[in-house]
Amino acid sequence: MNIAFGALVLLIALLPGIVFRFSYLKSNSIRKSINSGLLSEAIFILIPALLVHLVCTPLAESWSGRPFEFDQFFYLIVPPGKDGLLDLQLIENSLSPFFLYILLATCFAFGVAKAVRYVVVYYDLDSRFKFLRIYNEWDRYFTGHALSQKDRKKVDFVYVDVVVTIGGSRMLYKGTLDSYTLNDAHSIDQLTLSQVYRRRLDDDGFELDRATGESPSPATSKRYYQMPGNYFIIPFASVQNFNITYIMLEEIAEEEALPETVPAVGTDAGAG
Amino acid sequence: MTVVQSDKFRKIKEEDPTKIDKLIRHWVRRGLGFSAEPVEVEGKRYILKPVISAEPIDLPR
Structure with missing residues (x-):
């Protein structure tokens, strides 16, 4: 396996983290709502991706009844050489379940990001904890x-x-x-x-x-x-x-006395 | 970027912008010592009021 293929596999594995980051920090005005550096971006993607996989892999294992072959996944990213550690047949058979797993994990990350964002905004946590900051x-x-x-x-x-x-x-x-x-x-x-x-x-x-x-x-x-x-x-x-x-538009009671009425600006000679 | 605007405000603005114009005209006056005059929307009367009594906000530089 060449480096480009390993990078592609890694990117697919990080997809839940990438979706989490963009869902959490979504801004209508610009792509990045806060001015974060490369390291912050990497951490903001890696940690959620890791957490999502930690939650999703046991669920996927129990649901499918098959163990998750982490070693084979590792060999996809880092070529094992010629000692035959990479089970190509297993990888071929796991291709569809793996992409289904990534798809479900990505959807899960999207939902979690939205929920976390809602909680953070609701409890005003982003103003108290800098690492949770959503808005610039x-x-x-x-x-x-x-x-x-x-x-x-x-x-x-x-x-x-x-x-x-x-x-x-x-x-x-x-x-x-x-x-x-x-x-x-x-x-x-x-x-x-x-x-x-x-x-x-x-x-x-x-x-x-x-x-x-x-x-x-x-x-x-x-x-x-x-x-x-x-x-x-x-x-x-x-x-x-x-x-x-x-x-704010405040509703006033029907019987409340009208405040002073003034004619339109540009047509009156009232003081101001 | 969308600025905070309530559904109530948007509805009034879409259905009869002159009511917002009227409120703002009086708001301009209010800053100079006049009160707001209410506008009637669906049988309810509204005036403008600051959400918080104007405390200066430290804007980002």
């Missing part, structure tokens, strides 16, 4: 996993205030965060917002003067400009900083 830092904030589980359940959407420098002046964009993308360096590439309002950062508002009831700052309608369009995309390279607010 940005994922944690934007998926609400930076919050406690109790608070996370309340979140209806994420609202952001983004400071962007355009032509020497700083603009503040406010809107609901729809999505974001990460680049290969695991940093944000761009943010996609909707229901966006924009104003110059210098045009900060002030509280109403209690005595006169007037505002010393220009009216909200004059400071804020509602961005047209459905989605507004901000390249993250132009962002100086941003603020994240987790918002």
Whole structure:
């Protein structure tokens, strides 16, 4: 057997571990949700593969009634030379059961990875134990996993205030965060917002003067400009900083008094 | 990457985006001293509210 064949056999044997790793660390934005090194990746594949085989081989043996020939498997990976240790007839007969075993072990690894991921997220273990980490830092904030589980359940959407420098002046964009993308360096590439309002950062508002009831700052309608369009995309390279607010839609009682009603921004002269 | 958004929020946004627009408009105002005005969805009235009272979060650098 040549080295390439041995490597192929080893790869097939590691398949449950590979599936476990990708199922556990699945991210919608990038292939690798966390920036792990080669050694971490290898450990993250080898250990689950070993554990899956430790569980599955006794089950397979008892189910099939045949012992698992580990020595023959070893000789497939490491050629035994010419001393006749490799039983080719046995290998030929075991080919179908072996692939069936790998298939079932891989399915088992997939299920276990999903279950472990669910438990880790549910009990917030990934924030306590680094080796269990599923989300990168940005994922944690934007998926609400930076919050406690109790608070996370309340979140209806994420609202952001983004400071962007355009032509020497700083603009503040406010809107609901729809999505974001990460680049290969695991940093944000761009943010996609909707229901966006924009104003110059210098045009900060002030509280109403209690005595006169007037505002010393220009009216909200004059400071804020509602961005047209459905989605507004901000390249993250132009962002100086941003603020994240987790918002919930709270149901209020029918008899509860209506809060103050204000006309639409851009049409009123109200203070803000 | 999908951002956390509840089914309730998505449903309102798909069925009548103007209601979300209205809530956000008032939310912008709320940050400047105004309260949110409720919108009615299937007989229930909703306002926007921060999940946690705004404690600054240390963002990753």
